Amino acid sequence: MADKKRLTSSRKLDHLRICAEEPVESGDPGFGDVRFVHNALPECDMGRISLESRFLHHTFSSPLFISAMTGGHPGTKEVNARLARAAEMYGLGMGVGSQRAALEKPDLADTFSVVRDEAPHAFLVGNLGAVQLRDHGIEWAEKAVEMIEADALAIHLNFLQEAIQPEGDHNAKGCLEAIARLCADFRTPVIIKETGCGISAATARQLWSAGASAIDIGGWGGTSWAAVESVRAKETGREHDKGLQSLGQDFACWGIPTVVSLAEVLATGNPVIASGGIRSGMDMAKSLAFGADLCGMALPLLQPAMKSDEALAQKIEAIHRELTVTMFLTGSERVPDLRKASVQITGKTRQMIDKDNPARIKR
Ligand SMILES: Cc1cc2nc3c(=O)[nH]c(=O)nc-3n(C[C@H](O)[C@H](O)[C@H](O)COP(=O)(O)O)c2cc1C
Numbered sequence: 001m002a003d004k005k006r007l008t009s010s011r012k013l014d015h016l017r018i019c020a021e022e023p024v025e026s027g028d029p030g031f032g033d034v035r036f037v038h039n040a041l042p043e044c045d046m047g048r049i050s051l052e053s054r055f056l057h058h059t060f061s062s063p064l065f066i067s068a069m070t071g072g073h074p075g076t077k078e079v080n081a082r083l084a085r086a087a088e089m090y091g092l093g094m095g096v097g098s099q100r101a102a103l104e105k106p107d108l109a110d111t112f113s114v115v116r117d118e119a120p121h122a123f124l125v126g127n128l129g130a131v132q133l134r135d136h137g138i139e140w141a142e143k144a145v146e147m148i149e150a151d152a153l154a155i156h157l158n159f160l161q162e163a164i165q166p167e168g169d170h171n172a173k174g175c176l177e178a179i180a181r182l183c184a185d186f187r188t189p190v191i192i193k194e195t196g197c198g199i200s201a202a203t204a205r206q207l208w209s210a211g212a213s214a215i216d217i218g219g220w221g222g223t224s225w226a227a228v229e230s231v232r233a234k235e236t237g238r239e240h241d242k243g244l245q246s247l248g249q250d251f252a253c254w255g256i257p258t259v260v261s262l263a264e265v266l267a268t269g270n271p272v273i274a275s276g277g278i279r280s281g282m283d284m285a286k287s288l289a290f291g292a293d294l295c296g297m298a299l300p301l302l303q304p305a306m307k308s309d310e311a312l313a314q315k316i317e318a319i320h321r322e323l324t325v326t327m328f329l330t331g332s333e334r335v336p337d338l339r340k341a342s343v344q345i346t347g348k349t350r351q352m353i354d355k356d357n358p359a360r361i362k363r
Contacts, residue, residue, distance in 0.1 A: 005104045007167060011232075012072040012101060016079065018231045019223065019299060020306050026252035029221025029277030030259030033349035034286045037342035042331035049327050051320060053335050055271055055293045056152060056189050056214060058123045061091025063288060063335055064319060067216075067275050067296035068127045068154060068193070071112040072101030080111060082305045084118035086312050090320075093294060095125040095154055099144040100132050109147050116148045125191060126150035130157050131169045134178035138185055145188050152189040154216065155179060160197050160255070161225035164248045166233060166241055176206060183211025194218030196225050196276055198256030201264040214271045216296060217262055220255025222277030223299045227252045259290070259345075260352045266291045281322025285330070288338040 018024060053063040066083050070076040080096065087094040096115055102108040115124060126144040133141060133155055145153055157175075162168035183190050192199075192207045193216035199207070204215055230248025233241040256264070258276040265272055274287035275296030284295040297319075304311035327333070330341035345353065 005101070008101045008104055009073045009108060012070060012097065013075050014232055014235075015228060016070055016076060016302070016306070018228050020303055022228075022231050024223055024227045024231070025277070025299065026224035026227050027221045027255065027277070028257060029219055029283075030257040030349035031277070031279075031283045031286055033345060033347040034259060035344045035346070036285070036289070036326065036330050037344060038329060039331040039341075042328055044328065044331050044333045046324065046328040048333060049324050050334050051323065053294060055093065055123075055273075058093070058151065060093055060123065060294070062320060062323075063284060063292075063294045064090075064092050064316065064323075065273055065275070065294040065296040066092055066094040066301055067298035068095035068097050068125070068156065069298050069302060070097040071099065071115070072097060072108055074108070074111060077111040077114050079302070079305050081114045081118050082309055082312055083301065084115040084122065085309060086305075086316055087122040087124075088119035089313070090316055091122075092316075093123040093125065094119065095296075096127055096148060098127050098129055098132075098156065099147060100129060102147060103132070103136070103140050103143055112148050123151045124148050126153045128153065128155055130155050130175040130179065131162070131172070133182060134174045137178070138182060141182055141186060150188065152191050152213065153186070154191045154193045155182070156193050156195050157199075157218075158195040158225060160251060161195065161229055164226055164229040164233070164244055164251065166236070166244055176210060179207070179212070180210035183213070189213035191216055191273070193273070194261075194276075196220060196223055197254060198258065198261030198276065199265050200256060200261070201268050204265040204268040208269045214273065214293075215265055215269075216273035216275055217258065217265050218296075219258025219261040219274075219276035221258050222275075222279070224252045226254065257349065257352065259286070259349050262287060262290050262292060263353045281319045281324070282326050284319070284323050285326035285338055286343065288335055289330075289341050289343050291339055
């Protein structure tokens, strides 16, 4: 058991290092197939554009959401502190990484609670895996929320990663029921999030019926956990892990592209966080035009957060500038106005979204 706890914690550091140093992105989220129709007469003042956004009864200064990444090893505390300072300064929402390590080993709790210390006013989202929720129930969910005084709790779905991780949990039975039980008994809003494979309309319907407060689609086309675990398997050098290394490479192509997942989930309900391969303010604007409430980014914020507060601030400001220019050129003074902007959808993304596509198998 002590070994297992140590493994959970050291894995967190491996993930940060691998994501910062190795090519871990895979696929195409589909934003290249979406184009705004340029508005040559936008009739709005770029200086007066507001990025203010609403989600779960909370007002944010911007729709940029810092997706769940880290905590759980002493070496991750400063990165979480930096992300939290940015969330506080720019009025952003922020998720922490899976709190499992600190629930197994409470002396790691400060690597998460530092986020509340640095961001006393920010909307913070706790994080727990669906498997841990099933196995430990509402007690761990309550502890995770308390640890960071969270405004919401994200339950992550990561079964591709579990399938490839040497120490992964391969039994997904009972997770939907555990989610439904949590949603029925919990006072804190529950967000269900994928981690890079996307959520289909059918899964979204199950989650809304289970009582989810929001869905974070975590679509394919950005950070690939198959790729990350493939690198980890290679690094162990163990003979047995060689098979996992190639399994990870083979499954880096697996998932629902972000734009397709976004269209599917939004057809079933809201609120929705778009995430997975969002790499610019323009990608954010496209997601908001589809109807997303917030837009999550993980990897693009990790590299600057590992450098300095200034590097992270520069990145966030560049993203905001691009979002603002896109809003200007579509005549959108406020974030909700983007939903009225005209977009053209082409290529594979259009084919996959098209409900009448004969290649689409309906369920
Ligand atoms: C270093 C790193 C660690 C992550 N850890 C978690 C985690 O613990 N829990 C979780 O729900 N998602 C985790 N994620 C997934 C992100 O929240 C996000 O869903 C995914 O990376 C897709 O976004 P991106 O393409 O912008 O990176 C992690 C991502 C990164 C890059």
